[in-house]
Amino acid sequence: AKTHQQHCGLFSCSCHVLQESLLSSASGYSNYRGILNWCVVMLVLSNARLFLENIIKYGILVDPIQVVSLFLKDPYSWPAACLIIVSNVFILAALYIERRLSVGTISEWTGWILHIFNLTSMLIFPSATVLAVTSMTPVGGVVSLGVYTVLFLKLYSYQDTNRWCREIRQAKAKTLTRSYSCKCSNGSAVHTNVSYPGNLTHRDMYYFVFAPTLCYQLNFPRSPRIRKRFLMRRLFEMVRGNTPWMVPTIQNSMKPFQVPESLFPPLLSFPLPSQVPNHLIWLIFFYWFFHSTMNFVAELLQFGDREFYKDWWNSESVTYFWANWNIPVHKWCLRHFYKPMMKKGINKFMAQMAVFLVSAFFHEYLVSVPLKMFRLWAFMGMMAQVPLAWFVGRFLNGNYGNAAVWISLIIGQPVAVLMYVHDYYVIHYGTTK
């Protein structure tokens, strides 16, 4: 005869247990990897459709000439490329100043002055060039100014770190104990670690210049080998027709200007129809730059630290978003700006505001100079984050806070972008119609 236990098992007379649904916040469940895949599939499918429709309606819209014309006005003068090549002068200047400092030929003070001069020129020289050279296109201007800004941050970090190394060397020399063996490296066993003056080589400098980070460090952690499949996949993602459908989408996003404005108040009608393409472009740009490109470069250079972004998509407050979507810049700000300020006794709130101010300055710098329009929209957009952060932090949390961050991204960015586009059209074509 069967026992009751067996009966219960065979007949499963009790098949329900007390539990919550996964989508209820009470369940604490958060694995939505599939939703990310869904977004990618939807994006690819709708682009495929757009692409097909466009080809049928207009034929192949984007000719290579059109793409090239974004960067060049006159095929015989390449101002942006020349500007980028010239940047080597500043890189080498920084290296030679450091070499002098390491052997003590010049004093710390002279070195500091020379670095400041070098770094300031790196901001003024390219912007003056962009403003002066008439054959510079806006896209060329943004790219070359972007390169110079990145180099500026890198070289600032370079001189800061080298100075710290000298200070450590001095501290060691004073105390003369053996307990100070520097273990500041996470490099793998393959690469031999260098210590302070040994790092001032061209090879080390250019490795840092091309490495996907803004913070200098003597011995970067290195990945053990170049994974060929990983490299190929990132390369495919980088190349895979981002341009072919970028241009029609941008052209589409200009369309709201043709909507009769009398129907809506302008501020409502402007951002709404173009918010989605603008936001999608930003998301694709994020993936393209922070995941595909940076990982590709890192894999090529065997650069080990791949934390280029954290989980900003889950951010439940504005500050979390700003601290996690762009880790290289955030790390730089923390290491070379915020922490030194804190050490000098400036209070926390003032230091945070200063970081936002500098960030707002660079946002404005990268937009205004290439467009040759000084409107302060980007600056104001960046500074508007402060009250927004306060509001979201004060009144919203959990999924509501997350939704507020998303809405501010979806609505906020296009408003700033459209302000510039609108003004650019008014200046260059005299009307928005």
Add this chain to the structure above:
Amino acid sequence: AKTHQQHCGLFSCSCHVLQESLLSSASGYSNYRGILNWCVVMLVLSNARLFLENIIKYGILVDPIQVVSLFLKDPYSWPAACLIIVSNVFILAALYIERRLSVGTISEWTGWILHIFNLTSMLIFPSATVLAVTSMTPVGGVVSLGVYTVLFLKLYSYQDTNRWCREIRQAKAKTLTRSYSCKCSNGSAVHTNVSYPGNLTHRDMYYFVFAPTLCYQLNFPRSPRIRKRFLMRRLFEMVRGNTPWMVPTIQNSMKPFQVPESLFPPLLSFPLPSQVPNHLIWLIFFYWFFHSTMNFVAELLQFGDREFYKDWWNSESVTYFWANWNIPVHKWCLRHFYKPMMKKGINKFMAQMAVFLVSAFFHEYLVSVPLKMFRLWAFMGMMAQVPLAWFVGRFLNGNYGNAAVWISLIIGQPVAVLMYVHDYYVIHYGTTK
């Protein structure tokens, strides 16, 4: 003097560690709750825009009469509602048969015949009514046949479980030991547990009929109290204008028929333009029915088991999807169809095929009868899952498998739906134009 440790900490001379990017599959990271919120925000925003645009273009499109007319042709005859009310006859019949069986007035064999007769009538009677009554609309037909199908599955489970209870009672009576105290319940302390013949009451039967499950059990797990905020939120989600924009979206999804077919081969042009709205409607329906409605009903009845779906969005194979998107049906199939077949010694593959066949039959039944068209598209769509499952399981895994499942959902469903819509238009309006 500062120690080197302090220097390292203060100057953070080493700020990089060997790590992968979060989006790389090597990182093993999977918390994308924020992406889900993004989807919801995008959906709400784009609907708000669509809604505004529609109001401006056409005024308020959906009048209540139009919604009512989906269910009713003649306001004085309510065939669907009447049909649903009549279903009580079958429910009570099942209860009275069980009562007779419990006291032994009729034999097991007679009871089985009566149940089979009752259950078969539950499939034949409503479909005959829907086919015969001319004032029945397709939507009314789908709803009433859906209700009857759910009741059919519930009552099948009811008689099965009660029979098991009798078998356990017999086993107990034979052995006459005290070790057989039935502990088949997970109910909370508030509700006193009932044992076999005590459950054959009207109250217990109707609780099961309204409970969001298809599997009968003597003592369902109960939640300790009705959470009013939870209830209100689910109610809001249920009511919140699903209809206002449903109708325009459905009307939009009909538009591909106006696209000149000569440009594309028909099979390509048909599903593509309408795939996205169809898929979105399915997703919203899923959330509305499986999360909002079922949780609302469960909260109201203090029904404890809220597992109405599992994480099908992460499914990396077609079988995982079918086993996890609709847990009530999956649980029923497993408990009352698949396991009994396995016990009878039928092999695994045949049992799985049988489950798919029965599922395909019910899909076809729920579509063909209300539309009064017998086309087998739904049946074939369901059976096509078998080779698809084999293909995906054989050649794809991880994120690629997940993407394949999503594509089959995005492309597959609209193809089946459009087949019916196309044929319906051809029959009722003579042309697709």
